[in-house]
Amino acid sequence: MNNFTYSKASTVQDAVNRVQQGPEAKFVAGGTNLIDLMKYHVITTDALIDVNHVEGYHAIEARGEGGIRLGAFMTNAKTAYHPIIEQQYPLLSRAILAGASAQIRNMATNGGNLLQRTRCYYFYDVNTPCNKREPGSGCSAIGGYNRIMAILGASESCIAVFPSDMCVALAALEAKVNISGPHGDRSLAFTDFHRLPGNTPDIDNNLSHGEIITSIDLPSKGFSDNYSYLKLRDRNSYAFALVSVATALELEDGIVRESRIALGGVAHKPWRSAEGEAFLQGKEATKENFTRVAEIILTGAAGYQYNSFKIELAKRAIVRNCMMALNPETQLPGAQPSR
Amino acid sequence: MSLTASIGQPISRLEGNLKVTGAAKYSGDYNVAGLLYGHVINSTITKGKIAQISTVKAKALPGVIQVFTHENRPSLAWFNQMYADMDAPPGSPFRPLYDGEIRYNGQPIGLVVAETFELARYAATLVEVLYENETFSTNLEENVADAHTPALGLATMLKPPPPKPTGDFETAFAESFAQVTADYSHGTEHHNPLELFATTTIYEGDGKLTIYDKTQGTVNSQLYVGNVFGLKYKDVRVISPFVGGAFGSGLRPQYQLFMSVMASLELKRSVRVTLDRSQMFTFGHRPPTLQSTRFGADKDGKITAMNHSAIAETSRFEDYTEVVVNWSHMLYPAPNTLMEYKLVNLDVYSPLDMRSPGGSTGLHAIESTMDELAYKLNIDPLQLRLINYSDRDESLDRPYSSKELKQCFLQGAEKFGWANRNPEPGSMRNGNKLIGHGMATGIWEANHLPAKAEMIITKEGKLKVNSAVTDIGTGTMTIMAQIAADEFGLSVEDVVFSYGDSKKPFAPIQGGSFTTSTVGSAIKAAGKALRKKLLKKAGLMDNSAFRGVPISEVIFDNGYIILKNDPEVSVSLRDIILANKGKEIKTNNLSVPNVFKLKKYSRAAHSAVFVEVEVDQELGVVNVTRALTVVAAGRIINPKTARSQILGGMVWSISKALREETIVDHGLGKYMNQNLGEYHIPVHADIHDLDVIFVEENDTIINELGTKGVGEIGLVGMPPAIANAIYHATGKRINQFPIHFDSLL
């Protein structure tokens, strides 16, 4: 690790000011991703600005217009176990608890979760070419061991996936990300926050250097009656999703009034399909219809040497998870498939 | 009052408290004033040469003491066999920093020594290396055409080559009523014990070194250091009191030992070198292996022909071998057999014994082939094993010293409820889950090597036992204290077992499930000698009732020698010591197995394993919901530590069958998941109901203790039992480990 300075920011403004001191200056929250990346020399920094002691944004607040505001500096664990989240946004709680381990969730923050980097093996190994780490150097994964890589929205420069579970639920719940920066405050719809790789896989999202995430807004609709999170992975806990699905349904007499289906582990951002969700609207909540939605959502999916299985897997996972959402109590700990 | 015997008691590990409270010191925990820290630099290419290596920037940092590379290393032993340790396979061992050749990815190419660990690690990033790349190959499958018969060497003693063919396999197979042909594939695995490899070398002056090393053999490390650095063995003391798991990775001296000693001798300072987790992927691994089987049987299920062939990876510098194909004929008495084992040299480091080496690979192929054969014949898989049961080892044409495998089958089937199984694949289900029951047999050889032990009755009348052996976390210390206690009718609290020190009496490397038999026998031999000596000393005391009394007429109990036919007459060990002018009384004995007697028998531990899996029908997700291992391993010294060994093997079986793999990018020639986040071993949520039964097995031939060892037997039978259960659940035979859920879609 290089030498770097470390300082604690006291307010959001203070944090924003401090991070202007140089292009390499970085915020650190839980440190569960950033510190690893520094140890692997994937990220170098000359100044770390600790945001854990910033005034405000450590709690959940009710918003005037309905819905709630999640503080960016609150931990993933506190968020998942908060009674409001458990009761009104259980999909979010389930998704968070499907991620990482108890120890990591106790450190990880909501802001940091949105900004975690991909788990592509090559990205973490500085001795291999990687366009995301070193633009223009090439992509080792395309012709390499790509079992964990993307099947949707990938590009010729990068086929990495965004690994978060929490963000899959946030995408389904249509959250909003609140940002402060040197030029004032702004908000981004969740689907506009993360990016597809295109020709610039080094840019994961639309946050600019110098900007800080202060909070995440959730609309009042929490889909607490019909929701489910399913995560498929190589072991029952403490592994990233090969495919995950967040489903939120609004039903009326067995008819789907509104549906949200977001996929994790398949693309450079949580994946939603407007066509798929539109198809389901007004249809009966049946396995047949869920199967058709799955086909629509996976339209255009493409696999590489080792990951083509994800296409069929994602389809089946969507169907199962929609079925689970009809009876949310069939969900098992660890977001495992229902019995 | 007579004490109950310690052997057979489920005593908790004597060092458990030290370990769980953090008080136990491991080799990287010994601090001395002025200690320096080394960080190893590893090659980032797979094959070629170092064209240029510049250490100027690293050395310029204040606090950096030296950077060692092949260019400035001290002169070392020139003869490469001086690098051969007690576990070295045939070939020429890798010599760290010997020259600028790169032989594998991650090869150590330099050592930065600095005043702090962090500084050394940072300085290592400033060392600039220019390589000349050469073409390489790490892919076993693509190079099977180059397979050769392994070179023979010393290691062949414990790892015999495949037995000679018997009968006429091809004809018998062609004519057999039922035939099964199958291919199996296993990838690379890395040991990854929790404790990282570390060596702290204390520079004592006068050419003397005290070395705290993570190892499974203190004497092995001592010899290696002596040979490589030209030191007298007596000036090199290697200590390894606690080992945080090793699983075979400590059977050979690893490069942190070399680096730490080299720097210490050159700088005349004490130096510690600790490897990080990714560096644990830069030495030794379980080799990828490709196997094929052809089994033929008559219509009653009697196996008439067996062919088992394996091709495994090794490095370009050593012919590392495993016993993969020898097991089927030890289990099943087929008259026509053909066993073949070959190696392919690739640009990787030499493989290294990893828990149940060879057995966990070979038994998968054998026992899944047996399952397939049972289905072909429409015979219950357990019944097929019974039809082909033998008390003899037909591969060597001799009887077993003992074999209670049949009891394992019967007790296991009863407890598991095997009879309730509907044999039809896919016939048992529960909602979305298909349920499968599978079983398999395990076998592991019971070896016994020479060792010494020293036994002392101290001034306080307590018993002290000394051996160089390590305790790799298996409970060795505890069971040795139990064995020693019973020699004198003492309680375990009155015994001090000192170990893990090359200065103490010789013990071989700890592995292969032979430690209990080997060191236990040495303790028994020493106990016998010391009892005689004590009785003689007792006879020399004034007015002694023990004068001239033969050893068979006395018993040792609770600190006293007592006359058998007059228990009123006794003398305390303390009084004997007093009469010995307060001096301790000791013996030092070598125990050598009775090779003459033993070679008439085959000796092995056996197991029967029963497994229940649940497989999600649509999504392929597999859970091992229930597993039972029934073991026949001779006498069990401590049921608690023995059970833990088997449970550990069962967890590892789940890992091997379903989780664990080192991901290799053959284009880069390197391992890609060099951390425990991506190298998947089971988590708690993967482990459900596990149970262990030890059946009674009385073996009067094997050694005086009647023990066979339980270190490996837990990991040989269960992986195929899992694969067989998955077949039963789904009707799919997946012969490639690990079985990922996506292969079941």
Ligand SMILES: Cc1cc2nc3c(=O)[nH]c(=O)nc-3n(C[C@H](O)[C@H](O)[C@H](O)COP(=O)(O)OP(=O)(O)OC[C@H]3O[C@@H](n4cnc5c(N)ncnc54)[C@H](O)[C@@H]3O)c2cc1C
């Ligand atoms: C072994 C392991 C397994 C894991 N498994 C999973 C899993 O299964 N599922 C899953 O979803 N996640 C998983 N994670 C990832 C984990 O969820 C993230 O590391 C965590 O959420 C990051 O949060 P943090 O607060 O620690 O971020 P940090 O590591 O502190 O920061 C991450 C990045 O965000 C920036 N940052 C942090 N806060 C802010 C802010 N408020 N505004 C602007 N920038 C900010 C930092 O500068 C940095 O670039 C795993 C992590 C590990 C180490």
Ligand code: SF4
């Ligand atoms: S997939 Fe993306 S992150 Fe992975 S090597 Fe290619 S460019 Fe890098």
